[in-house]
Amino acid sequence: MLLGISCITFALMHLTPGDPAEIILRADGIKPTTAAIEVTRHTLGLDGPVYIQYGHWLSRVLHLDLGSSYSSGRPVLTEILSRFPATSLLAICGIIVALLLAVPLGILSALYPDRLIDRLGRVFALLSVSMPGYWLSLLLIYYGAVKLRLFPLMGMEGGSSLVLPSLALGFGMAGVYIRLIRASMLEALGQLYIKAARGRGMREWSVIGRHAFRNALLPSLTLLGVQIGGLLGGSVIVETVFAWPGIGRYAVEAIFAKDYIVIQGYVLLMAVVVVLVNLIVDVGCLLLDPRIRLR
Amino acid sequence: MSKMEKKKGVRWSTVFLAMVTTAVLVIAGCSSQSGTSKDSSKAANGTAANAVTEPVSQSADDNKSITVAIAADAGIDQLDAGAYKGSMNVHAMIYDGLVEYGEKGEILPALAESWEISEDGKVYTFHLRKGVKFSDGTDLNAAAVKFSFERWIKDPANSLNIATAMQSLEAVDDLTIRMTFNKAYYPFLTELSFARPVRIISPSAVEPAGDPDGTFVKAIGTGAWMAESYKTDQEAVLVRNPYYWGEKPKLAKIILKVIPDPQSRVLALQNGSVDLAGGQLGKIPVESLPVLQKDSTLSVQEAPGTNSHFLAFNGNNPVLQDVKVRQAINLAINKKSIVQDLMGGIGKEAKGLFPQTVPYVTEANSTWYGFEPEQAKALLAKAGYSDTDGDGIVDKAGVPLTLNFVLQESEFPEWKSIGELIQSELKDIGIDVKLQVLEPNAYYDALWKTKDYDLIIYRTYDDAYNPHAFLLSLFHKTGDAPAVVWSDAKLEALIDKAVGTTDLKKRQSAYDDIFKKLYQEAMFAAVYFPDDIFVVNNRVKNFKLGYTTFTPVFWNQLDVGE
Numbered sequence: 084m085l086l087g088i089s090c091i092t093f094a095l096m097h098l099t100p101g102d103p104a105e106i107i108l109r110a111d112g113i114k115p116t117t118a119a120i121e122v123t124r125h126t127l128g129l130d131g132p133v134y135i136q137y138g139h140w141l142s143r144v145l146h147l148d149l150g151s152s153y154s155s156g157r158p159v160l161t162e163i164l165s166r167f168p169a170t171s172l173l174a175i176c177g178i179i180v181a182l183l184l185a186v187p188l189g190i191l192s193a194l195y196p197d198r199l200i201d202r203l204g205r206v207f208a209l210l211s212v213s214m215p216g217y218w219l220s221l222l223l224i225y226y227g228a229v230k231l232r233l234f235p236l237m238g239m240e241g242g243s244s245l246v247l248p249s250l251a252l253g254f255g256m257a258g259v260y261i262r263l264i265r266a267s268m269l270e271a272l273g274q275l276y277i278k279a280a281r282g283r284g285m286r287e288w289s290v291i292g293r294h295a296f297r298n299a300l301l302p303s304l305t306l307l308g309v310q311i312g313g314l315l316g317g318s319v320i321v322e323t324v325f326a327w328p329g330i331g332r333y334a335v336e337a338i339f340a341k342d343y344i345v346i347q348g349y350v351l352l353m354a355v356v357v358v359l360v361n362l363i364v365d366v367g368c369l370l371l372d373p374r375i376r377l378r
Numbered sequence: 379m380s381k382m383e384k385k386k387g388v389r390w391s392t393v394f395l396a397m398v399t400t401a402v403l404v405i406a407g408c409s410s411q412s413g414t415s416k417d418s419s420k421a422a423n424g425t426a427a428n429a430v431t432e433p434v435s436q437s438a439d440d441n442k443s444i445t446v447a448i449a450a451d452a453g454i455d456q457l458d459a460g461a462y463k464g465s466m467n468v469h470a471m472i473y474d475g476l477v478e479y480g481e482k483g484e485i486l487p488a489l490a491e492s493w494e495i496s497e498d499g500k501v502y503t504f505h506l507r508k509g510v511k512f513s514d515g516t517d518l519n520a521a522a523v524k525f526s527f528e529r530w531i532k533d534p535a536n537s538l539n540i541a542t543a544m545q546s547l548e549a550v551d552d553l554t555i556r557m558t559f560n561k562a563y564y565p566f567l568t569e570l571s572f573a574r575p576v577r578i579i580s581p582s583a584v585e586p587a588g589d590p591d592g593t594f595v596k597a598i599g600t601g602a603w604m605a606e607s608y609k610t611d612q613e614a615v616l617v618r619n620p621y622y623w624g625e626k627p628k629l630a631k632i633i634l635k636v637i638p639d640p641q642s643r644v645l646a647l648q649n650g651s652v653d654l655a656g657g658q659l660g661k662i663p664v665e666s667l668p669v670l671q672k673d674s675t676l677s678v679q680e681a682p683g684t685n686s687h688f689l690a691f692n693g694n695n696p697v698l699q700d701v702k703v704r705q706a707i708n709l710a711i712n713k714k715s716i717v718q719d720l721m722g723g724i725g726k727e728a729k730g731l732f733p734q735t736v737p738y739v740t741e742a743n744s745t746w747y748g749f750e751p752e753q754a755k756a757l758l759a760k761a762g763y764s765d766t767d768g769d770g771i772v773d774k775a776g777v778p779l780t781l782n783f784v785l786q787e788s789e790f791p792e793w794k795s796i797g798e799l800i801q802s803e804l805k806d807i808g809i810d811v812k813l814q815v816l817e818p819n820a821y822y823d824a825l826w827k828t829k830d831y832d833l834i835i836y837r838t839y840d841d842a843y844n845p846h847a848f849l850l851s852l853f854h855k856t857g858d859a860p861a862v863v864w865s866d867a868k869l870e871a872l873i874d875k876a877v878g879t880t881d882l883k884k885r886q887s888a889y890d891d892i893f894k895k896l897y898q899e900a901m902f903a904a905v906y907f908p909d910d911i912f913v914v915n916n917r918v919k920n921f922k923l924g925y926t927t928f929t930p931v932f933w934n935q936l937d938v939g940e
Contacts (some may be wrong), residue, residue, distance in 0.1 A: 100820040108535070122535045155456065155463065161553070165610070171564045221641055229649040236651045237642060238612060328611035334639065339788070343817060 086372035092350045093137050096343050103341040142343035149348035154340045170329035174314035178254025189264025211258030220251040220324040237326040248325040267299035308364030442938050444653040449660035452614035455604045458594035459579035460530035466573040470928040473577035473599035476570050479926050483737030485567045499562030499880040506553040511621035512580035513604040520549035528590035530575045530870045534724040541571050565846045575927035602627050602934050642868040651725035656912030679912040681923045683736045689903035690834050690863040702761035704900035708747035709754035710775040710807045716906050720795050728904035736844040738889040746904050754807045772808035784831035786821035841926040849873050855862050864901040880882045
């Protein structure tokens with residue numbers, strides 16, 4: 084599968100307009116004469132047919148060498164790995180914020196459908212889904228850092244600098260989970276085994292927590308699995324607005340610069356991450372729901 | 379409660395415990411990571427500090443520092459004087475050239491105190507300043523200059539004229555260096571004032587030391603500033619070079635903070651965590667200026683820039699080969715309205731290819747078409763176009779006059795609104811314009827290669843590249859390839875004449891002829907002269923805009939008040 088992904092990205096990149104050699108020369112402020120372009124193409128290994136370039140790349144990858152960026156000359160693997168901690172830290176904190184918002188709100192909305200808390204949850208979910216991330220981030224900076232001066236404005240220095248970007252990231256995700264948890268909780272609460280548990284005189288929190296919530300968690304967990312993969316790929320908007328030294332910004336800059344080698348390395352590593360995360364989620368589902376094990 | 383139930387409960391909590399543990403582990407892993415990166419930057423501090431301990435005299439101003447917003451990483455670890463890597467602005471702060479670019483392109487002495495140019499304009503002899511030291515304490519001499527040039531001058535990817543025309547480079551004595559070229563070309567000196575790759579680096583900055591092919595290790599120059607610490611994609615800290623030969627900078631430290639988003643830069647200025655932002659360091663959005671102007675802690679500084687935005691015509695299109703059509707398009711564009719209505723009064727009305735901040739551009743040779751739609755219609759009629767079918771679009775021999783206007787928004791968001799305004803203005807004189815917004819790479823492909831446009835909006839380069847380098851790049855053929863913007867043999871001859879003469883008067887008159895020809899034959903359409911905008915915190919004193927994009931501010935004069 085990884086081979087297929089790398090093959091498709093390689094082909095796609097070569098189909099899009101722009102010659103990397105020329106782009107690099109122009110970005111450097113050099114007037115690209117034909118000779119300069121030829122030389123640059125040669126040094127970058129871009130002068131052969133595409134399938135040979137792909138072959139070279141593939142053989143290097145098999146030796147765990149993702150090559151060096153065309154534009155900066157830095158090794159791709161170390162560049163990506165050095166940015167990965169910042170991105171994963173932000174992703175995890177964003178998920179924690181999202182879950183802290185969504186789990187209580189989702190459960191309460193399900194317990195008291197069509198009451199005030201459910202309506203609030205609905206408004207909140209709507210806001211969360213429809214508010215553009217860019218705008219929300221700027222609002223958070225404006226009130227959190229400029230007006231109230233509670234948190235650092237941007238950058239990654241100390242724990243307090245994590246607060247605003249995690250909120251921005253988590254808030255945007257929370258909405259879907261609120262609705263999802265609410266719906267699956269309602270479904271679970273209507274099941275016979277809940278009635279049975281209640282009938283046996285179990286404490287209400289135990290019925291909700293152990294029986295209903297646990298069953299209601301599966302769809303959310305599956306969705307989370309899909310989302311984590313995306314989050315670990317870096318959130319471009321949040322990273323750009325908060326000047327967060329993460330992986331998303333790096334990848335987008337590479338796309339604009341047509342830095343094939345960086346894009347290729349990024350896609351490959353992200354594919355690995357997604358596969359791993361999905362594996363973990365599948366295992367998580369197995370642990371949560373023994374029925375899946377039986378199938 | 380059955381046994382089954384209990385068992386399930388246990389498993390659930392196990393899963394939860396496992397999730398929490400992994401989360402904690404990952405977070406712990408991250409924080410230990412950031413810990414090590416801090417340590418390494420400290421180590422960098424340590425070495426830098428060790429190198430400079432002797433001559434630093436402690437005084438009250440040693441903690442004066444300002445924070446500057448930059449849009450992209452400074453790349454200090456790759457800041458080889460002879461390479462095109464890292465931030466050009468930081469190049470110019472750490473390294474000095476032989477000469478410096480002054481107001482309107484006047485060439486001022488820098489590391490070279492004086493120089494002589496031979497009669498034929500081919501031999502340049504530079505006399506170096508005495509007693510100049512690099513930031514590591516080693517001496518600047520002719521050998522170091524020779525070393526610096528040899529690091530890049532043979533690289534075939536380099537197209538600077540000093541590189542392609544250089545025949546020999548010799549250290550005549552300890553403080554004299556001579557360059558011999560195979561042609562006369564007055565902008566040699568201008569090229570020597572560039573931020574890169576022409577600046578001088580210490581032979582001890584590479585491994586093995588003194589080997590022109592050596593690997594770059596550390597940025598060691600003669601400039602007023604040197605790198606203290608650096609975190610990729612986050613910040614670079616520059617401190618005073620204790621050995622600097624010129625006037626000692628008033629600030630002890632300049633912190634360059636990476637803030638990629640323009641709106642975030644505005645908020646950082648408002649919050650006071652950044653003291654200075656703008657220009658090519660990281661643009662300030664025009665729409666945010668009213669807010670910033672109202673802020674009592676900030677001041678907005680505008681200065682006329684050195685570049686311009688213009689429309690290029692596709693010379694392969696027979697319709698645009700008619701000078702009357704080109705003139706009509708020029709007459710239909712309301713340059714004043716672009717400044718007043720679209721750009722909020724910031725910038726100047728375009729009056730040619732270059733604003734008068736560019737060398738050789740004078741009031742006398744800045745003549746351009748005004749806004750005369752009636753005259754434009756008359757010219758179209760003279761060219762044989764009339765609206766025969768009454769649809770508002772003029773036609774000739776049954777073919778309506780439709781033009782394809784290519785632009786990009788990513789680098790220049792303002793081009794969209796400018797394009798729409800021009801579209802409606804050309805509609806008024808009966809030309810149908812189709813706007814085509816492309817992504818930057820596709821846009822550049824259209825401009826340089828495919829020529830898949832009728833009209834395309836572009837801009838001139840900044841400062842030191844003007845006017846010669848821009849004219850050579852876009853109005854002059856390169857090798858066998860025809861000129862990019864407009865191809866005209868007579869114009870090319872005039873450009874050759876202007877750049878090849880050492881006589882200032884002849885050069886000025888050649889430039890006058892070039893600008894006149896561009897005007898008379900309407901070889902492009904003038905659009906807009908932008909301003910450079912900087913926003914500065916009021917605690918910063920002595921702010922003065924520089925003359926080039928790579929020295930946007932006179933850093934050494936900046937000071938902070940209480």
